[in-house]
Each structure stands twice: as C-alpha cells, then as structure tokens.
Amino acid sequence: MDAFLLIGHVARDETPSGAKLGGTVAYAGGAMAALGASLCLLSSAQPAEPVLAELPARAALHLIPAQQTTTFINRYEGGTRRQTLLGRAAPLTVEHVPAAWHTAQVVCLCPLADEVDPLFVRAFPNALRAATLQGWLRMWDGQGTVRRKAWAEADWVLPQLDFAVLSEEDIERDAALEAHYAALAPLLIVTRAERGCTVYQRGAPPLHIAAPQVSVVDATGAGDVFFGVFSVLYHQTHHIQRTAEIAVQLASQSVTRVGLAGAPTTAEIQAALGS
Numbered sequence: 001m002d003a004f005l006l007i008g009h010v011a012r013d014e015t016p017s018g019a020k021l022g023g024t025v026a027y028a029g030g031a032m033a034a035l036g037a038s039l040c041l042l043s044s045a046q047p048a049e050p051v052l053a054e055l056p057a058r059a060a061l062h063l064i065p066a067q068q069t070t071t072f073i074n075r076y077e078g079g080t081r082r083q084t085l086l087g088r089a090a091p092l093t094v095e096h097v098p099a100a101w102h103t104a105q106v107v108c109l110c111p112l113a114d115e116v117d118p119l120f121v122r123a124f125p126n127a128l129r130a131a132t133l134q135g136w137l138r139m140w141d142g143q144g145t146v147r148r149k150a151w152a153e154a155d156w157v158l159p160q161l162d163f164a165v166l167s168e169e170d171i172e173r174d175a176a177l178e179a180h181y182a183a184l185a186p187l188l189i190v191t192r193a194e195r196g197c198t199v200y201q202r203g204a205p206p207l208h209i210a211a212p213q214v215s216v217v218d219a220t221g222a223g224d225v226f227f228g229v230f231s232v233l234y235h236q237t238h239h240i241q242r243t244a245e246i247a248v249q250l251a252s253q254s255v256t257r258v259g260l261a262g263a264p265t266t267a268e269i270q271a272a273l274g275s
Contacts, residue, residue, distance in 0.1 A: 003038040003060075004231065005101055005127075007120060008110030008135065009070040009089050010043045012051050013220070013259075020259050021054035022072065024110035024132050027221035029056050030263035031228030031250070040101055044089035044115070045069040054260060062098050066090040070113055072146075074220060081169065081219075083138075083146035091115050094123045106235050108227070111135025118153040121160045128235055131157075132227050133166040133181075148172055155184060163187035163234065165227045182206075189230065189244065191223045196248050201240060209244045211252045218258045225262060226251035246272045 006025045013022035029039050033056040044064035045052060051069070055061060066089035073084040092115055107124045109116050109131035118136070121129055136157075139149035148171065158164060164185050171177045182188045182200035191197045196211035229247040237243060249272045254262030264272075 002105060003040050004032055004106045004108060005040045005104035006108045006110055007042045007092060007116055009112045009115050010045050010052065011112055012049065012069045012071040014071060014073045019051055021051040023112050024224045024227065026055060026260060027224030028108065028110065028228030029059055030260050031225045032232050033058050034264045035229065035232045035269060037232050040104065042092060042096060044092060064090050064092065064096055076219065085113060085140045085144040085146055088113050091117065093117045094119055106231065108231055114138060118157050121157050128162050129160065130231055131161050131164050133164055134170045137170045154181060158184035161185060163189065165189045165191065167191045167223050191226055197244060199240060199244050207241060209248045211248050214252050214256050216255045219255050220259065221262060222251045222255050225254040
C-alpha cells in the first residue's frame with residue numbers, strides 16, 4: 001500500500017471559539033496531505049463526532065466506534081502547555097488494522113493518551129516505522145489533569161523505530177532522560193519550539209537545527225506539523241539534516257496561523273524546498 005498509515009486518536013480540542021479537530025493524526029496528516037501524500041488513518045471516536053469533518057479530504061479513515069471522543073482543553077502559561085483530558089476514546093490494537101493496510105510502506109504511531117498499543121511497532125517489520133512519543137509519556141488524574149509519566153516500554157520500542165520525535169516539554173526538559181532515549185533510538189528528534197530542534201543519529205554527534213523567528217499566533221500542533229513534514233521528506237530522500245531543516249521551517253510558519261490552518265501552504269512548501 002503506497003500510503004502513509006497514521007495510527008492514533010483524533011482529538012476534540014475545546015477552545016474559547018468552540019470545538020476544533022486536534023491530535024497528531026490531524027495536524028501531521030494535514031501537513032502530509034499538503035505535501036501530496038496519500039493517507040490512511042486508524043482512529044477511534046464517537047461516530048457522529050462533528051470535528052471528524054475537518055480531517056483531510058484525501059484521507060481514508062477506519063474509525064473504531066467509541067462512546068466518547070478523546071477531548072482536551074489546552075492552556076498555555078508562559079510558553080508551557082497545560083492540558084486537561086475530558087474524555088478518551090477506545091484503545092487501538094493491531095487487530096483493528098484493516099487487512100489491506102498491513103502492507104503500508106510508512107507507519108506513523110501517533111498516541112495522544114496512551115491509546116496506541118506499543119506492539120504496533122512489531123506488526124510492520126517491512127515498513128518505515130516512526131512515532132511521536134507524547135501520548136506514551138502522559139498520565140492523568142481523576143480531574144483529567146495531564147502529567148508526565150515514566151514510559152515503561154521505551155527500552156524495547158525505541159530501538160525498533162526508524163525514527164521518533166518528541167518535544168522537550170514532553171519530558172519536562174529532563175536532559176538525562178533525553179540522552180537515554182537518544183542512546184536507544186537509531187534516530188531521535190527533540191523539538192524545542194522557537195529554538196528549533198536537536199537531531200540525534202546513532203554514531204553521529206548531535207545536530208542542532210535553528211528555527212526562524214516568527215510571531216506566534218497559535219503554537220498548538222507545531223510539533224505534529226514537524227513530524228508530518230519530516231515523515232514525508234525522510235521517506236522520499238533519507239536526507240536527515242535537510243529534511244529536519246525544512247520541517248523546522250514549515251513547523252515554525254505553522255504557528256503564525258490558528259489551528260489546522262497552520263498546515264503548510266503551497267507557497268511555503270515551494271519556498272522551503274527551494275531554499
């Protein structure tokens with residue numbers, strides 16, 4: 001199957017202006033679609049969830065019905081995101097993958113609320129396997145307040161991924177844990193908001209990619225846009241530094257617009273590819 005398979009919950013983000021589509025599969029998927037990729041999405045939500053209509057038109061969706069959609073409230077305080085989880089859809093397992101999708105060339109694991117079974121990483125041995133780690137690093141209390149947790153599966157999951165992406169916020173800027181994850185993963189990218197990202201490649205010194213300075217309107221989804229752009233271009237070229245530079249540029253431009261409107265425009269993509 002010549003498409004990108006994205007696995008993870010779509011999210012309903014409650015904002016002052018109403019409910020909006022969120023989640024890595026939405027933001028990364030939008031960036032991938034802008035770059036011309038074909039998408040297959042395995043997710044779970046309420047079947048009648050209105051925000052599903054905002055998914056990329058070219059995406060094929062296999063939805064596992066749930067009593068509720070994964071729903072977040074995101075608040076930004078001094079550049080730090082505070083999250084509240086109001087509801088969570090059904091967990092996703094390998095058995096949920098349609099038979100025709102098992103031949104996907106690229107599989108992107110996109111957990112939001114620890115809903116993606118880590119065993120997915122073993123189910124696609126011939127695919128390029130990538131993951132955003134944020135959803136495996138989260139726990140929440142009875143009030144839904146989201147906090148960092150220890151990721152028990154890291155030691156066996158990270159070595160099996162072709163690359164992984166996380167934000168320094170996901171690990172609360174824990175330098176020792178960052179170094180540990182970098183030692184486990186063949187390729188790990190740590191995003192650092194307005195400071196760009198650091199690329200850790202096994203056998204090579206860390207590489208820092210600076211970000212252009214922009215006026216931030218909405219930071220939500222910037223890391224997911226980075227992941228989407230990096231996934232497509234890395235699959236096409238396997239050129240790590242150039243791919244990271246373009247992904248940083250387009251992710252930085254994404255924060256100058258609100259929500260999913262931050263997906264790269266044709267003009268932005270052409271400028272980034274030609275720079």
